[in-house]
Amino acid sequence: AATAANDTIRVNQLGYYPHQEKIAVTDCRDIKTFTVTNTSTGQTVFSGKPLYSASSEWSDKVRTILDFSPLKVPGNYQLTIDGKYTVPFSISNQALLPLSRAALKAFYYQRCSLPIEETYAGKWTRPAGHPDTQVIIHASAASSERPAGTVISSPKGWYDAGDYNKYIVNSAFTIGLMLSAYQAFPEYFTKLETNIPESGNGIPDLLDETYYNLVWMLSMQDPADGGVYHKLTTPSFEGFIRPEDCKQPRYVVQKSVTATLDFAAVMAQASRLFTPYDSHFKGFSEKAIQAAEKAYAWAAEHPESYYDQRRLNSQFQPAISTGEYGDRNAQDEFFWAATELYLSTGKSMYLQDAAKYAPHQYTLPVWGNLSALGVFSWMQASAQKQEAGQKFLPGLKQSLIHLADSLIQGADVTPFHAPYGHHTQDFFWGSLSDQCASQGISLIHAYLLSKKETYLNNAYRNMDYLLGRNATGYCYVTGIGFKSPKHPHHRLSVSDGINEPIPGFLVGGPNPQPQMGLPAFTCAPDEAYLDQELSYTTNEIAINWNASLLTFSAMLDALAS
Template sequence: AGDYNKYIVNSAYSIGLMQAIYARFPDYFIRQRVNIPESGNHTPDLLDEMYYNLKWMLTMQDPADGGVYHKLTTPSFEGFIKPTECKQPRYVVQKSVTAALDYAAALAQASALFAPYEEDYPGFSEVALQAAERAYAWAEAHPQALYHQDLLNKQYQPAVVTGAYGDRSADDEFFWAASELYLATGKPAYREQVKKHLPTAYKTPSWGNTTALGVFAWLQPGREYQGEDVELANAMKDLLLDYAAEAVRGADRSPFHAPYGNDAKDFFWGCLAEGCANQATSLVCAYLLTGEKSYLTNAYRNMDYILGKNATGYCYVTGFGMKSPLYPHHRLSASDDIEAPLPGFLVGGPNPGQQDGVAYASNLPDESYADVEGSYASNEIAINWSAALVALVSSLDALMSK
């Protein structure tokens, strides 16, 4: 997020979302060259970037039993200083079932995507799949090992007060991980796990509910199914299309002609990513399945909302538009001795919870935004929110380029 710690749950979710979009538009990403050091190799640049994170994730697995540590963190957040100035010790903290499952899902997914690029990443595809299967086996053996930071702090010192990424249930993570592993290996045991954890409704993607990533895996273009798998894939499709139909209902009559932003419940911590952008990405998937243009139209409308067609008039992406965030809650931007923030980041967005204690100009849900450094509740940067922006912008650009 806006700090320097590393969290497996959020990291794996972010990777999973971007890899899902890569799998949906592989030809588009193969053509992309974004001037990174690896741009001259044979691997698409997005996968090169994913590898940078996946390589770190592999270090978070316990080689003894396959479990995955929840996070690598300082006990408390560092100040708004450069990374080289951070002096607190960092701790590897507790293995958890959600960390293991998110890890398993992202690495199983990566094993398939990296398989054609052995020349650049020899052996990685096999290593990733083995690590994924070991993590899933650990999760099956420890299904109740949820991360409870408060309980942990009662047992150990120093107390850890950084982002918890806790969860009340691992059902959605089991579904996503089992889906990716079944589709990567074809092993019937994983299909049985998919059926055991089959969702009853599609939920907008978020680190706290990864159901959608499992659905995306089943609905990936080019997959062919037989027998029982056809029924499972059709069930996933029905869940997504029910969601999409409900999402666009009434959008034409809404103030900003978008499916997002018409209810006070649309505004919460990280809403622009986990509500607006990810809803639009889901609508793009529905469009690809059906050809129904209203789904694509409404995905563009949500993009318009992010870019400034909203109650505050802000383009919520740093460095773009005439009115965009100048003071995000982001330590790299604050400490780099450059006045302007790093460009291209999506901030969290309006949040009537206002949990940070800074002064907000309005208490109205869609205007509860403060462009100040201290507003972590509305103006923070996070990798999962950046992943949501990448997923949506890439999806729309890929469709426009066809």
């Protein structure tokens, strides 16, 4: 009998759509044939020969590509190689729906200041952590109205990642990306229910979930001048303890131009998209647009107020050593904010600024480069608004298509049959989100623009990579697939005393950069991954990474249904 060897054959461990290209990759050499049998009937329904073999520039491993795309009937199957090795997979009309659900649900588990209830969380129920009603103004954030040591209230929001802090730059990117999927496929999200406390209230769960964080963000704006504190944080990272046991004081630190612009952008965008539901959210849209305009005005007056933690620590006490989300270029933030403010208010000053700060090229959406979020919103705008952006929008669309063309170039013959994963530069901290999923999202937008199927086909390939068709054989999302991360760098998952990690989280993934305190990797870059709690450079989780996962999955699922 053939042995189940999930490391010998790599497939998308969640499932393929009937119409989708279906590829498996194996390390076995000299394969002659492979067969697919239907698991319930035992019948052989497909047999084939390898398509091609290939190696990466850095590896002597030969990967062989098996194509069973002609198989289109939904069901559960086994793929078997030369009668020796076998792997399960499935075909379904809603292949990615469970992933979209899990990726959105993950945000609920990250909620700060709220008990996570058994009705919604099952065994991952936990008491509330971090009320954040007594947050201290750090010396770096002092003003005449709010001198250092002043106490403010800034509850709710999501924990950023494996740590318990809340960072405006990353929060804004996260919501901006999720709203980019929502504005492209609103009907899809009216049906995407995730069993959160708000489910069934007539509002898409995606809006309810993001609202929980938007409310926190509003409290991060200094009402006196409109500037936005860069983050709410403990001076140093907490240990691996339960949220309710954390006792370190929490601070808001210096206002930064990047945080303030990201805040302006996402508030303006949310103001527009929440308007149809304003009777429920009671005045939020109006509050959000006012906050956005005030923030933008502050940023325009403080264009050089970057967040530089080293400099901050040379001037102020206590020292802050948590995540920096540092970025010394605010052009893209200006572009995104001016774009959203124009699209929501129609004021010509914002259109002028959008034109002034428009990038020359389309770049992948990542927390440190937000211009793609502006491009996505422009692409969803009315024909009349798009006409107003004619000075720069056609060039950006062209640049998106150009990038899509370069991404898919050669993907047909790579070791994992995908645009992602065959360049050394593809692997760095968070690259499963910031490269693999971001490429996928960009390819989908290129498809929406051009209707060229090959862009969509290649987006599916990157999704297959995330879900198991890759060098380590991991499906990189907790709780999904037959081989998934069990030990993420995630304080909530580590401290809860439950064996399984909290489900639905994308981990950072392979990253050959050495981490202090851990032995350096000697393997290929695409294998530089450790499923260990200590490995924050490969195995942390983060809200922005889950936003990429959700956006990627939801857009593919929306297009398939």
